[in-house]
Amino acid sequence: PVHSVTLSAFEIAATEVTVAQYRACVQAGACTVPKDKSSSEYCNWGYSDRDNHPVNCIDWHQATAYAKWVGGRLPTEAEWEYAARSGGRNQEYPWGNQKATCSYAVMDDGGNGCGRNSTWPVCSKVSGNTAQGLCDMAGNVWEWVSDWYAPGYYGKSPSSNPTGPSSGFLRVDRGGSWDFNARLVRAALRDFNFPGFRDVSLGLRPARSVR
Numbered sequence: 001p002v003h004s005v006t007l008s009a010f011e012i013a014a015t016e017v018t019v020a021q022y023r024a025c026v027q028a029g030a031c032t033v034p035k036d037k038s039s040s041e042y043c044n045w046g047y048s049d050r051d052n053h054p055v056n057c058i059d060w061h062q063a064t065a066y067a068k069w070v071g072g073r074l075p076t077e078a079e080w081e082y083a084a085r086s087g088g089r090n091q092e093y094p095w096g097n098q099k100a101t102c103s104y105a106v107m108d109d110g111g112n113g114c115g116r117n118s119t120w121p122v123c124s125k126v127s128g129n130t131a132q133g134l135c136d137m138a139g140n141v142w143e144w145v146s147d148w149y150a151p152g153y154y155g156k157s158p159s160s161n162p163t164g165p166s167s168g169f170l171r172v173d174r175g176g177s178w179d180f181n182a183r184l185v186r187a188a189l190r191d192f193n194f195p196g197f198r199d200v201s202l203g204l205r206p207a208r209s210v211r
Contacts, residue, residue: 001154003159004159005078005159005160005161006160006161007079007160008161008209009209010075010207010208010209011207011208011210012075012079012080012083012206012207013205014123014133014134014135015123015135015136015205016122016136016140016141016143016203016204017054017055017203017206018051018052018053018054018122019044019047019050019052019055020051020052021055022055022058022066023051025065025066025070028069030065030068031065031066031069033045034056034057036057039057040057042056042179042200044057044118045057050119052121052122053118053119053121054119054122054141054203055203055204056119056199056200056201056202057198058144058198058204059197059198059202060074060171060195060196061196062198063144063204064144064146067204067206070206071208072206072207072208073146073206073207073209074144074145074146074204074206074207075145075146075206076146076147076162076164077147077162077172077190078162079207080143080175080205080207081188083132083134084130084137084174085130085187086131086132087130087132091187092186092187093128093186093187094128094129094134094137095127095128095129095130099182100138100139100185100186101182102114103128104125104127104128104138104139105125105138105139105140106119106124106136106139106177106178107176107177107178107181107185108178108179108180108181109181109182112179113178114178118178119140119178120140120178122135122136122140123135123136124140125139137187138176138185138186138187139175139176139177140178140203141177141178141201141202141203142173142176142177142199142201142203143174144172144203145171145173145174146163146164147164147165148166148168148169149164149165149170150165153165169194170192170193170194171192172190172192174189174190178201179200179201180201
């Protein structure tokens with residue numbers, strides 16, 4: 001349901017985490033290796049020319065480990081949506097209310113990945129940036145957030161800094177991806193998966209609280 005939420009100050013990464021950034025965490029011994037192209041041709045890990053593509057085929061635990069390694073955490077679902085709405089504006093997409101197309105997002109429009117059948121390098125669709133300059137808040141890859149999923153949670157959630165249910169079986173991810181259509185890249189759209197699920201459409205973007 002549509003409702004107002006108050007959030008404490010936070011920062012969120014301007015881009016989705018890239019293959020190169022995640023590799024640095026693996027090399028430091030703080031992250032584990034994602035599924036790679038031998039598991040699926042759509043996994044970006046293992047390609048020599050995809051360092052600037054978003055890392056995908058990682059589960060919630062891997063996303064959490066990376067966020068911790070860079071001194072942050074996964075955003076809450078409420079924080080993520082605030083960011084995706086250009087700072088809480090009443091608009092359907094990060095860029096406004098114009099129809100979602102490949103002019104704004106890497107999505108299923110003229111074919112998966114805008115016809116490339118893959119993700120794109122991060123920040124390829126600058127027309128789709130938020131007012132604050134965040135890239136790919138719609139499309140490219142879904143982004144894991146910290147919250148457990150419960151269908152009715154936001155009908156009764158706290159009005160200040162909601163963090164999701166205290167427990168559950170599924171974790172929330174947001175934002176749509178390269179192989180999903182316009183309806184599924186809306187800022188309000190919720191998705192969920194098992195925490196251990198590694199998919200070609202799942203990546204991350206870390207956040208941190210401002211003290």
